Amino acid sequence: MARELQLMKGNEAIARAMIASGCDGYFGYPITPQSEVMETLMAEKPWETTGMVVLQAESEVASINMVYGGAATGKKVATSSSSPGISLMQEGLTYLAGAEIPCLIVNVMRGGPGLGTIQPSQSDYFQSVKGGGHGDYQLYTLAPASVQEMYDFVFDAWDIAFKYRNPVLILSDGAIGQCMEKLYTRDNVARWSEEERRANAPWGTWGKPAGRGHNIITSLELDSARQEVFNHKLQAKYAEMKEKEVRFEALNCEDADYIIVAYGSSSRIAMKAMQMAREKGIKVGLFRLITLFPFPTKQLAEVAKRVKGILCVEMSAGQMIEDVRLATQCGVKTEHFGRFGGIIPTPGEVLEALENKIIK
Amino acid sequence: MNKDIEARKQELLNDGYEEVYTRTKVLTDAVMHYCPGCGHGTTHRLVAEVIDEMGIQDQVVGVSPVGCSVLAYNYFDVDFQEAAHGRAPAVATAIKRLNPDTFVFTYQGDGDLAAIGTAETIHAANRGENITMIFVNNGIYGMTGGQMAPTTLVGMRSATTPYGRRVDLNGYPLRMTELLSTLPGTYYVTRQSVQNPAAVRKAKAAIRKAFENQKQKKGLSFVEILSNCNSGWKMTPVAANKWMEDNMMPNYPIGDIKVDGKICEGIDANRLVLDHALTVMQ
Numbered sequence: 001m002a003r004e005l006q007l008m009k010g011n012e013a014i015a016r017a018m019i020a021s022g023c024d025g026y027f028g029y030p031i032t033p034q035s036e037v038m039e040t041l042m043a044e045k046p047w048e049t050t051g052m053v054v055l056q057a058e059s060e061v062a063s064i065n066m067v068y069g070g071a072a073t074g075k076k077v078a079t080s081s082s083s084p085g086i087s088l089m090q091e092g093l094t095y096l097a098g099a100e101i102p103c104l105i106v107n108v109m110r111g112g113p114g115l116g117t118i119q120p121s122q123s124d125y126f127q128s129v130k131g132g133g134h135g136d137y138q139l140y141t142l143a144p145a146s147v148q149e150m151y152d153f154v155f156d157a158w159d160i161a162f163k164y165r166n167p168v169l170i171l172s173d174g175a176i177g178q179c180m181e182k183l184y185t186r187d188n189v190a191r192w193s194e195e196e197r198r199a200n201a202p203w204g205t206w207g208k209p210a211g212r213g214h215n216i217i218t219s220l221e222l223d224s225a226r227q228e229v230f231n232h233k234l235q236a237k238y239a240e241m242k243e244k245e246v247r248f249e250a251l252n253c254e255d256a257d258y259i260i261v262a263y264g265s266s267s268r269i270a271m272k273a274m275q276m277a278r279e280k281g282i283k284v285g286l287f288r289l290i291t292l293f294p295f296p297t298k299q300l301a302e303v304a305k306r307v308k309g310i311l312c313v314e315m316s317a318g319q320m321i322e323d324v325r326l327a328t329q330c331g332v333k334t335e336h337f338g339r340f341g342g343i344i345p346t347p348g349e350v351l352e353a354l355e356n357k358i359i360k
Numbered sequence: 361m362n363k364d365i366e367a368r369k370q371e372l373l374n375d376g377y378e379e380v381y382t383r384t385k386v387l388t389d390a391v392m393h394y395c396p397g398c399g400h401g402t403t404h405r406l407v408a409e410v411i412d413e414m415g416i417q418d419q420v421v422g423v424s425p426v427g428c429s430v431l432a433y434n435y436f437d438v439d440f441q442e443a444a445h446g447r448a449p450a451v452a453t454a455i456k457r458l459n460p461d462t463f464v465f466t467y468q469g470d471g472d473l474a475a476i477g478t479a480e481t482i483h484a485a486n487r488g489e490n491i492t493m494i495f496v497n498n499g500i501y502g503m504t505g506g507q508m509a510p511t512t513l514v515g516m517r518s519a520t521t522p523y524g525r526r527v528d529l530n531g532y533p534l535r536m537t538e539l540l541s542t543l544p545g546t547y548y549v550t551r552q553s554v555q556n557p558a559a560v561r562k563a564k565a566a567i568r569k570a571f572e573n574q575k576q577k578k579g580l581s582f583v584e585i586l587s588n589c590n591s592g593w594k595m596t597p598v599a600a601n602k603w604m605e606d607n608m609m610p611n612y613p614i615g616d617i618k619v620d621g622k623i624c625e626g627i628d629a630n631r632l633v634l635d636h637a638l639t640v641m642q
Contacts, residue, residue: 025458053457058483062450065443065480069451070458072441073421077454095444205439205455207419207462214388216433218442 004185010150010176013183014080014106015040017154018052022189023104024075025053027066029085032118033174034108037080050191060085064092064105071096071103072217074197074204076158080106082174083124084115087132093167094133097234098219102161102201104154105139106170108177111342119342120174122264125319128171129293136231138238139169140245141292143263147181155186160245162200164237171292173315175265175344238294246299247290252278253303256285258358261300261324262313263289265344270313273350284354289320297327304328309358312336313350315343333358365389386412390434395502397597399587400428402554403496404435406564407465410571411438420463421455423448425472428502432467446477449484452491463574465492471501474510474536481536488545488579492570495536495582498589499608506592510534513611515640518592524640533611533638537584541618542632547579549618553586553609555601566616579621586612611638 008016015037018026028038038056046052053070057063063079071077081089086107096103107128111121126132128141140160142153150172157168192200208214221227252274253259262270267288277284287303289296304310310332312321318336325334337353339345373379386408394400411420417438424432426445433440443451448466456464473481473495484491500518501507507520511533515524525533541549548570552563563585570581586608588600595603613631616624623632 025454027454053454055453055457057450058479061447062453062480062483065447065450066454068443068447068454069423069441070454072451073455073459075458077458091444092447099442205421205441206459207421208437208439209418214433214437215439216442217440218433220430220442 002185002187005182006185007180007182008147009036009178009180010147010172011036011108011178012040013147013151014154014170015044016185017151018078019044019046019050020186020188021155021158022050022076022191023052023078024191025055025070025077026079027055027057027063027070027077028079029057029060029063029081031060031082031085033110033120033177034080034082034106036177037106052191060088061092064089064096067103067105068092068096068099068101071101072099072204073206074201076104076192078104078106080108082108082110083112083121086124086127090127090133093139094131094135094137095219096167097137097139098135099217100165101167101217102165103167104157104161104170105167106172109171109173111340117342118174120265120315120344121340121342122173122266122315123317123319123340124171125292125314125316128169129295129323137234138241138293139167140164140241140294141169141171142247143171143289143292144176145264145267145288147176147179148183150176151183151185155189164241165203166237171264173265242294242297245291246294246296248296248299249288249290250299250303251286251288253285253287255283256307257283258309258311258354259285259287259303259307260311260313260350260354261287261289261320263292263320266313266315269345269347270350272347273354276347276351277354282359292320295323295327297323300324300327301329304332307332310334311350311354311358313345314338315345316340384408384412386417386437387435388437392435393431394428395591397588397590397600398428399498399554399585400496402560403494403563403585403587404432406554406560406567407467407494408436409564410568411463413568414571414575416463416571419461420465421459423452423455423464423466425466425468427469427472429467429469429496430503446472446475447480448472449477449480449489449491449493453484453487453489456489456491463492463571465494465571467494468496469502470495470497470499470509470511474534482540482543485540485580485582486543486545488547490574490577490579492574493580493582494567495584496587497584497612498587498592500589500592502589502592506589511612513607513640514637516607527637535612535634535638537582537617538632540582541623545580546582546618547621548573548581550582550616551584551586551612551614553604553614555588555604559614584612586614607641610641
């Protein structure tokens with residue numbers, strides 16, 4: 001497929017982008033509101049075209065460990081799920097990070113805690129960027145705000161994952177997963193040839209050729225001194241991501257008196273609220289996070305110096321706001337506005353919150 | 361090979377000694393951490409010999425568990441992945457599906473395979489994944505200090521059943537091998553042991569068959585190896601092997617259960633569907 005304008009659901013865009021970006025394997029388990037990812041893959045039968053393997057696993061626990069096994073052979077492997085399923089995957093994620101296995105995980109968030117609701121939510125921010133599993137690790141976390149970004153970020157994810165040998169998380173939500181929007185598809189990227197796989201993932205376990213030592217994929221190091229050295233190596237990698245791989249979008253921030261900080265679906269609502277505010281003569285800007293880890297700390301701090309107040313909008317009880325306050329060293333009045341439990345706030349509510357919590 | 365070992369070997373050969381037995385090249389020089397007398401070392405060697413004899417060292421990817429054999433990757437000179445506790449069959453599933461030309465084997469103990477990893481084991485088997493599973497059953501959690509395993513016999517003492525396993529408290533021991541034999545996805549299901557030379561030879565033949573089946577793309581082959589855990593059972597290796605023969609084997613009978621996708625003759629339904637607890641014999 002070449003560049004072409006299409007109308008598509010966010011979940012379908014994820015699936016089509018996987019096929020188009022040369023993904024070798026997908027392992028998943030059905031859960032609302034993201035089941036269309038695997039349904040699309042199964043309907044498309046990519047094993048007959050690109051050779052991509054698609055398998056419905058017995059659980060999310062099995063899915064993420066299939067990602068581990070497949071991706072550790074140096075191939076591009078992905079899974080997707082929604083919040084309760086992602087909770088089940090946390091053990092696998094920390095193993096993936098600890099064994100430095102590049103891969104892609106998509107979380108189409110729904111409301112929690114527990115079985116919660118099947119409606120959109122953004123209450124997995126802490127789980128995503130503060131280490132949902134045990135140990136000191138980070139997932140490179142991308143937050144798409146449109147169906148187009150659902151599609152594009154799959155392509156971007158492979159580059160980052162293999163550059164840093166680190167799992168990449170696309171943190172979306174039920175609203176973007178379920179809504180239909182136009183998007184431009186991209187030229188297909190062929191799956192890696194055997195030579196490309198070996199060149200891009202020399203650490204992979206595909207059968208030791210004569211002349212090289214055996215490759216071992218493990219997150220175990222019983223010698224504490226060596227385990228500490230390894231942890232320093234991981235931290236250096238995360239520091240490099242913070243330096244080089246931060247992504248964000250600043251809209252109308254140059255002349256803004258107030259800014260809204262948001263990501264994903266909330267940033268779309270915030271954008272409308274910003275327009276409504278500007279129509280009323282209030283100079284509001286939008287600072288949209290694209291990477292949640294690495295967080296655009298320096299860039300937000302720079303913008304924050306010029307404003308009188310910050311409203312954080314998130315479909316949660318207020319999780320992202322902690323990183324916003326850290327970034328600004330609490331130097332600016334910063335408040336949270338959110339609906340949760342699956343409720344999506346309206347632009348009017350956001351504007352009202354801005355006026356009541358920040359401007360007044 | 362380790363230079364010191366190589367030099368010593370040369371010395372002995374110069375002195376007129378003859379080499380009649382040697383390390384297989386599929387095992388590394390690493391010194392194994394297994395307790396003397398445990399069945400893991402022998403079982404490792406058998407798997408390595410089969411890989412060597414089939415000439416597939418460059419095509420093998422192994423998956424180690426969490427438990428006593430967590431460090432198996434240090435001992436086999438083949439590509440290896442260390443899986444999360446119980447997840448080896450899921451890990452192996454993806455390795456094999458994405459790399460159908462490799463030989464994939466899992467190596468797990470009873471806690472890993474039959475407790476925390478029960479779902480992954482049953483579903484990999486039921487999908488008929490074309491892999492080889494080696495299951496070392498010693499009726500105890502060895503690595504963590506001898507706690508009750510899913511295969512611990514009724515009446516058997518462990519760190520968490522100091523008065524012996526009780527059905528009213530702990531339920532029944534699980535026979536994974538018999539259970540898996542009832543699934544259409546399994547092609548070869550057998551139980552072997554490695555406590556004496558005759559048993560070792562049979563176990564090796566079974567492991568060879570399990571890898572040959574994978575070569576022929578026949579589906580899942582499952583080889584249970586009964587082993588003692590002399591340190592966990594708090595016995596000498598010799599006494600532990602005797603105890604295994606007297607108590608484990610009547611409850612976990614040795615031999616093939618399913619060959620070429622068919623339940624073997626003489627294995628009747630009563631053997632596969634138990635109406636009694638597996639109990640310590642003495």
